[in-house]
Amino acid sequence: TQLLEQSPQFLSIQEGENLTVYCNSSSVFSSLQWYRQEPGEGPVLLVTVVTGGEVKKLKRLTFQFGDARKDSSLHITAAQPGDTGLYLCAVSGGSNYKLTFGKGTLLTVNP
Amino acid sequence: EAGVAQSPRYKIIEKRQSVAFWCNPISGHATLYWYQQILGQGPKLLIQFQNNGVVDDSQLPKDRFSAERLKGVDSTLKIQPAKLEDSAVYLCASSLLPYEQYFGPGTRLTVT
Secondary structure, eight states: OOSSEEEOSEEEEETTOOEEEEEEOSSOOSOEEEEEEOTTSOOEEEEEEOSTTOEEEETTEEEEEOTTSSEEEEEESSOOGGGOEEEEEEEEETTTTEEEEOOOEEEEEEO | OOOOEEEOSEEEEOTTOOEEEEEEOOTTOOEEEEEEEOTTSOOEEEEEEETTEEEEOTTSOTTTEEEEOGGGSOEEEEESSOOGGGOEEEEEEEESSTTOEEEOOOEEEEEO
16 A cells, blocks of 8 residues: 555646646655656655645645645646656655655656 | 766666666765665665664665665665566665755666
């Protein structure tokens, strides 16, 4: 059983469209992170959300942490080809802050 | 500031052969991680070092995988002997703060 369920698994859209991807769990987390991984590269941290109901914006990206701190969403406005990549959510646990990742959403933005 | 460096970037070996990967973390980062990312999956932590000591190796297949971080800086991850299911991208990450991990570009391993 996956700790974090991400949906959709694949998403292909046209430039300029809006999209939302989701990260869900039955567990409660103290914080949650979103990463973007471009082809041939390692994941890059986009944001950390820590408060239930929190909304953070990063240019055209809007991240929300659920009120119960069990789920999160990432909304991209007016997607661009440069947004193409694998979007991963991750949570940390234990005294060593071990990161556990979801399987990711593979986003393709076509010009 | 230089990022996490990894080499080689690509490696193709036959099953039962041995392979080693190298990682140079960001200068000053005490914590170093090795992850395995199988195609279609998120990264899975294999081993975590704090300086040159192992903090977590609970998911490292110790019968075939080994890792070391001599002098608390560079690290190597070895697989001996490799199996087909070891085909994956091996990512190295380092951190100064536990919530901020910086990843290298990874080594793509293909076992035939």
